[in-house]
Each structure stands twice: as C-alpha cells, then as structure tokens.
Amino acid sequence: MSERSAPTGYLPTNTLLKALFAFLLIFVVLDIGGIVNQILDLAIISRAIAGQPATEAEVQGSATRAAGWMGINALMLISAAVVFLTLVGRLNHNARILGAERLSQTPGFAVGCYFIPIANIWLPYQGMQEIWKVAMHGPEKWKRGDGSTLVGVWWLLRIGSVVIDRVVLTMARSNDLSVLQSSCYVAMIVMVSQIILCYLTWRVFSGACQLMDAQSLNASIGQGTCPQCGESVKDFLMDCPMCGAAVNKTAGVTL
Numbered sequence: 001m002s003e004r005s006a007p008t009g010y011l012p013t014n015t016l017l018k019a020l021f022a023f024l025l026i027f028v029v030l031d032i033g034g035i036v037n038q039i040l041d042l043a044i045i046s047r048a049i050a051g052q053p054a055t056e057a058e059v060q061g062s063a064t065r066a067a068g069w070m071g072i073n074a075l076m077l078i079s080a081a082v083v084f085l086t087l088v089g090r091l092n093h094n095a096r097i098l099g100a101e102r103l104s105q106t107p108g109f110a111v112g113c114y115f116i117p118i119a120n121i122w123l124p125y126q127g128m129q130e131i132w133k134v135a136m137h138g139p140e141k142w143k144r145g146d147g148s149t150l151v152g153v154w155w156l157l158r159i160g161s162v163v164i165d166r167v168v169l170t171m172a173r174s175n176d177l178s179v180l181q182s183s184c185y186v187a188m189i190v191m192v193s194q195i196i197l198c199y200l201t202w203r204v205f206s207g208a209c210q211l212m213d214a215q216s217l218n219a220s221i222g223q224g225t226c227p228q229c230g231e232s233v234k235d236f237l238m239d240c241p242m243c244g245a246a247v248n249k250t251a252g253v254t255l
Contacts, residue, residue: 009097010216013209016087020205023080024198030073031191031198037065038191042184049177085111087205088124091131094212099139103130125155128204135211138218150207154200161193 041062044054054062089107096103105113105127113123129147137145168190171183 007097007216010094011090011097013087013090013094013212016083016090017206017209019083020080020087021202023076023083024202026076027073027080027198028195030069030076031195034069034073034191035188037062037069038184038188040065042181045177045181045184049181085114087209088114088127091205091208091212092127094216095131095134095139098134098212098215100130100134100142101139102143103134105130121159125151128155128208131208131212132204135208135215138215148204150200151204154197154204157193157197157200161190161197164190164193 044058044062048054089111092103092105092107092110110127113127114120116123128151132148132151133142133145136148164186168183168187171179171186174180
C-alpha cells in the first residue's frame with residue numbers, strides 16, 4: 001500500500017490534544033494544591049472548635065491562599081475551555097467529513113450546547129456519544145452501534161462534581177464552625193474527583209481522536225493489498241484475511 005493522507009477537509013487534532021493534556025496536568029496540580037489548602041484550613045477550624053481561636057495571621061493566610069488558588073483556577077478554566085470546545089467542534093466536523101449522516105448536532109451546536117441552561121446537562125453528553133459511535137463503528141454503522149461506557153462515566157462524574165461543588169460553596173458561607181469543618185472534607189472529596197475527571201477527560205478525547213484518525217485512514221485507503229501475500233484487503237483496520245498479517249502495522253500510512 002502506498003502512503004495516503006486523510007480525506008479532504010479532515011482537520012488535525014494533535015495540537016489541540018497536546019494543549020488539552022497540558023491544561024489537564026495544570027488542573028491536577030491545582031487540585032493537589034487545593035487539597036493542601038483544605039488540610040491547612042481544616043487544622044485552623046479544628047483548633048477553633050477545640051477552643052483555640054485562629055490568629056489574625058492564620059485567617060489572613062487562609063484568605064490569601066484561597067483567593068490565589070481561585071484566581072489561577074479561573075484563568076486556567078477560561079483558557080482550557082477554548083481548547084476543549086474547539087476540540088469538540090473539530091471532532092464533530094471530522095465525523096461529518098468521514099461521511100457520518102444524521103448527527104443530531106452541527107459542529108457549532110456541539111459547542112454552543114455547553115452554554116444552554118438545563119439542556120447542557122444532557123446535550124453535550126449526547127454529542128460526545130455520537131462522536132464516539134462514529135469513531136468506534138464507522139460513519140456508515142454508527143447509528144446501530146453501542147455507545148461508550150467511558151463517555152457515560154466521564155459525564156456522570158462531571159455532573160456530580162459540579163453539583164457537589166455548589167454544595168461546598170454554600171457550606172463555606174456558613175458561620176458555624178462544624179459546617180465549615182465539614183465543607184473542608186467535602187471540598188477535598190470534590191478535588192479528588194476532579195483529578196479523576198482530568199484522567200477520564202484525557203481518555204475520552206485522546207481515544208476519540210485516535211479512533212477518528214484510524215477511521216480517516218480507513219476512508220482514504222479503502223481497497224488495498226496485503227504487503228505479505230498480495231491478498232485484497234478492503235478495510236485498513238482489518239488484518240489480512242488470507243495470511244493474518246497485521247496490515248495496519250505494516251502499511252506505510254501517514255496523516
């Protein structure tokens with residue numbers, strides 16, 4: 001088989017994927033820092049409950065740490081959202097370029113639905129499942145294929161962490177020390193879940209990009225010949241039906 005390129009109009013995702021990975025690493029570091037902050041605050045609150053009031057320096061230090069963490073986190077969220085949403089739109093676009101029909105969302109709506117109140121609980125998940133179906137089963141069979149369990153777990157954890165985070169913010173406004181103490185524990189649980197969410201986000205998007213790229217190669221190659229025995233091979237993702245050679249590993253194919 002000769003070297004082939006992706007279908008016309010198929011947009012590369014490698015740079016966006018690398019940028020997403022960098023942001024996810026930053027979020028992991030921020031969440032670890034947030035856990036440390038919560039441990040320090042928990043120590044101050046626990047001493048206050050035991051009858052040892054916090055010093056002014058401790059209170060000021062806690063406020064400064066929280067403000068700094070929230071500021072950096074907000075800045076990173078805005079920057080990462082640009083990369084994240086661009087990648088979502090590009091994956092939807094590529095699915096259409098590969099020939100997937102009757103997708104429920106256009107590339108623009110796949111991005112915009114994240115900003116629609118109430119609907120953003122379901123529509124982004126639906127769009128990502130469709131992308132994964134195209135990536136896993138191909139543009140012709142995606143409607144009949146099963147969705148990804150990984151995407152389901154990822155989305156449930158995302159929604160769950162957002163809900164619990166809102167609960168933490170409410171608890172943190174309390175003047176009751178026992179409630180503040182509980183909020184520290186819950187906040188740490190949220191941050192651990194967000195670290196797991198970073199990992200799942202990477203799995204979801206890197207997996208979708210890799211599978212979609214494989215589908216693009218399959219679409220561009222079509223009919224080929226096994227380099228080992230010369231047997232006709234219709235599908236780039238299949239091993240040779242005659243000799244069993246791993247065609248997808250021996251063919252010289254580039255994006």
